[in-house]
Amino acid sequence: MEDIGNLMQGFAVALTWQNLLFMLVGILLGVLIGVLPGLGGANGVAILLPLTFTMSPTSAIIMLSCIYWGALFGGAITSILFNIPGEPWSVATTFDGYPMAQQGRAGEAMTAAFTSSFVGAFIAVLVITFLAPLVARFALKFGPPEYFAVQFLTFCSFIGMSREPAAKTIASMMIGFALAAVGLDIVTGQLRMTFGHMQLLQGFDFLIAVIGLFGLGEILITMEEGLAFKGAKGKINLKVVLETWKKLPRFWMTSLRSCLIGCWMGITPGGATPASFMSYGMARRMSKDRDTFGKGNIEGVVAPETAAHAAGTSALLPMLTLGIPGSPTAAVLLGGLLIWGLQPGPLLFVEKKEFVWGLIASMYLGNIVGLLIVLTTVPWWAAILRIPFSIIAPVIVVICAIGAYTVHNNMFDVVMMVVFGIVGYFFKKLRYPLAPLVLALVLGDMAETAFRQSMLLSGGSVTVFWSNGLVGSIMGLALVLLCWPLVSAGLGAWRGRLRAAELAAESPRAGEP
Amino acid sequence: MDQEAQGGAAATRGGLSTRWVELIVALLICLGGAIVVFDSVRIGAKWASDGPESGYFPFLTGACLLLSGAWIAGAVLVRWKRLASSVFVEWTALKPVLEMLLPTIAFVVAIKLIGIYVASAIFIGAFMVWKGRYRWPLTVSVSLCVPVAMFLLFEVWFLVPLPKGPLENMLGY
Numbered sequence: 001m002e003d004i005g006n007l008m009q010g011f012a013v014a015l016t017w018q019n020l021l022f023m024l025v026g027i028l029l030g031v032l033i034g035v036l037p038g039l040g041g042a043n044g045v046a047i048l049l050p051l052t053f054t055m056s057p058t059s060a061i062i063m064l065s066c067i068y069w070g071a072l073f074g075g076a077i078t079s080i081l082f083n084i085p086g087e088p089w090s091v092a093t094t095f096d097g098y099p100m101a102q103q104g105r106a107g108e109a110m111t112a113a114f115t116s117s118f119v120g121a122f123i124a125v126l127v128i129t130f131l132a133p134l135v136a137r138f139a140l141k142f143g144p145p146e147y148f149a150v151q152f153l154t155f156c157s158f159i160g161m162s163r164e165p166a167a168k169t170i171a172s173m174m175i176g177f178a179l180a181a182v183g184l185d186i187v188t189g190q191l192r193m194t195f196g197h198m199q200l201l202q203g204f205d206f207l208i209a210v211i212g213l214f215g216l217g218e219i220l221i222t223m224e225e226g227l228a229f230k231g232a233k234g235k236i237n238l239k240v241v242l243e244t245w246k247k248l249p250r251f252w253m254t255s256l257r258s259c260l261i262g263c264w265m266g267i268t269p270g271g272a273t274p275a276s277f278m279s280y281g282m283a284r285r286m287s288k289d290r291d292t293f294g295k296g297n298i299e300g301v302v303a304p305e306t307a308a309h310a311a312g313t314s315a316l317l318p319m320l321t322l323g324i325p326g327s328p329t330a331a332v333l334l335g336g337l338l339i340w341g342l343q344p345g346p347l348l349f350v351e352k353k354e355f356v357w358g359l360i361a362s363m364y365l366g367n368i369v370g371l372l373i374v375l376t377t378v379p380w381w382a383a384i385l386r387i388p389f390s391i392i393a394p395v396i397v398v399i400c401a402i403g404a405y406t407v408h409n410n411m412f413d414v415v416m417m418v419v420f421g422i423v424g425y426f427f428k429k430l431r432y433p434l435a436p437l438v439l440a441l442v443l444g445d446m447a448e449t450a451f452r453q454s455m456l457l458s459g460g461s462v463t464v465f466w467s468n469g470l471v472g473s474i475m476g477l478a479l480v481l482l483c484w485p486l487v488s489a490g491l492g493a494w495r496g497r498l499r500a501a502e503l504a505a506e507s508p509r510a511g512e513p
Numbered sequence: 514m515d516q517e518a519q520g521g522a523a524a525t526r527g528g529l530s531t532r533w534v535e536l537i538v539a540l541l542i543c544l545g546g547a548i549v550v551f552d553s554v555r556i557g558a559k560w561a562s563d564g565p566e567s568g569y570f571p572f573l574t575g576a577c578l579l580l581s582g583a584w585i586a587g588a589v590l591v592r593w594k595r596l597a598s599s600v601f602v603e604w605t606a607l608k609p610v611l612e613m614l615l616p617t618i619a620f621v622v623a624i625k626l627i628g629i630y631v632a633s634a635i636f637i638g639a640f641m642v643w644k645g646r647y648r649w650p651l652t653v654s655v656s657l658c659v660p661v662a663m664f665l666l667f668e669v670w671f672l673v674p675l676p677k678g679p680l681e682n683m684l685g686y
Contacts, residue, residue, distance in 0.1 A: 051671050167584040171542050174578035178549045181571040190567040193552045216617065223613040224606045390645030394637040395659055397617050401624065402663065406673050414621050429601065430538060448570045456564045
C-alpha cells in the first residue's frame with residue numbers, strides 16, 4: 001500500500017503544468033518521429049537527448065519517455081494507411097491494417113490500433129507499478145555474480161528469442177561488446193584496441209551507434225526500396241471511434257494474451273518486434289475465423305499493437321530496477337539517466353523516490369494524453385507523409401548529423417555515425433539483428449565489471465555463478481533460453497514425426513510445429 | 514524461401530550476389546574477432562596476481578566473435594549452390610542508395626569546412642533540385658528554413674553549439 005501512496009505523490013510531480021506541457025511536446029515529437037522513415041524511438045530519443053541536459057531530470061525523462069510512447073503510437077499510422085511500417089514493431093500491424101484501409105475501414109483500423117496500444121501500455125504500466133518496487137527490493141541483495149547472471153540472461157534471451165539466425169545474433173552482440181571495450185580500461189588504466197589513435201581513447205558512444213544504425217541505415221534501405229507514399233485517406237470521426245470501441249471488448253481474450261506476451265517479452269529483453277509477431281501468430285492460431293487474417297481482420301490489428309506497446313512499456317521495468325534496459329530505446333533512456341547523474345538500479349527506488357514515481361505516474365498520463373492526441377490528429381500526420389521523400393531524406397540526414405555531433409560536440413562522432421549507417425544497411429539486409437549490438441555496447445562495461453568482480457570473488461573459477469540458489473537459477477534459466485532454438489526445433493521435429501506417423505503420407509506440412 | 518524465389522526473378526536483371534556479400538561480411542567479422550583477440554593477448558588476457566588482466570574479458574568476446582563469424586561463413590559455404598540465384602541488391606536499386614550515401618559523405622566533409630548550417634542548406638537544396646526537380650522558390654525556402662530553425666533551436670534556445678564556418682564567423686558567432 002505504501003506504493004500507492006508513492007504513486008499518488010508521483011502524480012503530484014507529473015501533474016504540474018510544466019510537466020504536462022513537456023508531455024504534450026514529447027508525444028507530438030514522438031508521433032512525428034514514429035511516422036517519419038529513418039527516425040524511430042531509439043534514435044529519435046538519442047538525437048533529442050542533448051537538448052534535455054539543461055532541464056530537470058524528472059521533466060527530461062517525462063518528455064523523453066513520452067517521445068517513446070508517441071513513437072509507438074506513430075508507427076501504426078504509416079502501417080495502416082501506407083502499408084509502410086514506420087517502426088519494426090508495426091510490421092505485423094500492416095498484415096491486417098492495410099487491407100482494412102483498402103476496404104475503406106482505415107478509421108476503424110486506426111481506432112483499434114490506438115486503443116489496443118493504449119490497453120497494452122496501460123497493463124504494462126500497472127505491471128511496472130506493482131512489480132518494480134518488489135524487483136528493486138529483491139535486487140538490493142544482488143552481488144556481482146547475480147548482476148552478471150542477470151546480464152547473461154538478458155543476452156541469452158536475445159539469442160533464444162531472436163527471429164534472426166543465432167550465429168548472426170551472437171556476432172552482432174559480440175561486436176557490441178568489442179566496441180564497448182575500446183578505449184581506456186578504467187580498472188587497470190590500460191589502453192585497449194586504440195592502436196595509437198587518440199580519438200578512440202573515449203571509446204564508442206552507443207548513442208552514435210544508435211543514430212547511425214537505425215537512422216542513416218534505415219534511410220539507405222528506404223532509398224533502395226524507392227519509396228513512393230501512396231496510401232489510403234486517413235479520416236477518423238467520433239462515430240467511427242465509438243462504433244469500433246463497441247466492437248473491441250469482444251477481443252478481450254486476444255488482448256489479455258497479447259498483454260502477457262508483450263510484458264514477458266519486454267521484461268526479458270525480447271523486445272517489441274518479436275512480441276508483436278508472436279502475438280499476431282497466436283491470435284491467428286487461436287482464432288475461430290483464421291482464414292480472414294491477412295485480409296482485414298480487426299483482431300489482426302489488436303493483437304500485434306497490444307503486444308508491441310506492452311513490450312515497449314515494460315522494457316522500462318528492468319531498466320529502472322536493475323539498470324538493464326529491455327530495448328534499444330530503454331537503453332538510450334538509461335544513457336540519459338547516467339548523464340543526469342542518476343544511477344539506475346535498485347537504489348534509485350530508495351534514493352530518488354520522487355523521480356521514479358513521477359516517471360511511473362507520467363506513464364499513465366502520457367498514454368492517456370497520447371491516445372487522445374493521435375485520435376484527433378491523424379489527418380495531419382497522414383499529410384506529413386505526403387511530403388515527398390526527396391525533401392524528407394536530406395532533412396533527416398541533417399538531423400542525424402546534428403544528433404551525432406551534439407552527443408560530445410565532436411566531429412569524429414559524425415564520421416562514425418556514417419560508418420555505422422553503412423554497417424546498419426548491410427546488417428539489416430543480411431538479417432543481423434541490431435538491438436543486441438546496441439545493448440551489448442551499453443552494457444559492455446557493466447557486464448565486464450560484474451564479471452571481473454565475480455572472478456575476483458572466486459579467484460578465477462566460474463563456479464561462482466552456481467554458488468547459491470539465486471545466481472544458479474538465473475544462470476540456469478539463461479542457459480535454457482540460450483538453447484531454446486535447439487529445444488523447440490527438437491520438439492517440433494519430434495511432434496512432426498508423431499503426426500507424420502499418424503497421417504502417413506497424407507499431409508505434406510507435417511514438419512511444421 | 515520466397516526471398517530466394519524473388520532473388521531468382523531478379524537474377525536476370527543482375528545485381529550484387531547475396532552469397533558473396535554474406536561471405537565477405539562474415540570474413541570481416543572473423544577479421545574483427547582476430548584483431549580483438551590479438552590486441553587482448555598483447556595487453557594480457559591471463560590471470561595476474563591481482564585478478565583478471567585487461568584483456569581477459571575482451572579476449573573471450575573476440576574469441577566468440579571469431580567463432581560466430583566462422584560459423585556464418587561456414588553456413589554460407591554449405592548453402593553456396595542454393596544461394597546462387599539470390600541477389601543482395603540489384604544494380605538498379607544500388608544506384609539510389611549510392612545517390613544518398615555519397616552526398617551524405619560529402620555533406621559530412623562540408624560540415625568540417627563550412628559549418629553545419631551552410632552545409633545543410635546546400636545539401637538539402639541540391640538534393641531537392643537533383644532528385645525532386647522542384648522549382649527554385651520552394652527549394653530555396655525549404656533549404657533556408659531548416660538551417661534557420663536549427664540555429665534558433667540549438668544556439669539560441671537550448672544553448673547547444675553546433676559546428677560553424679566562415680559565414681557564421683563573419684556574422685559574429
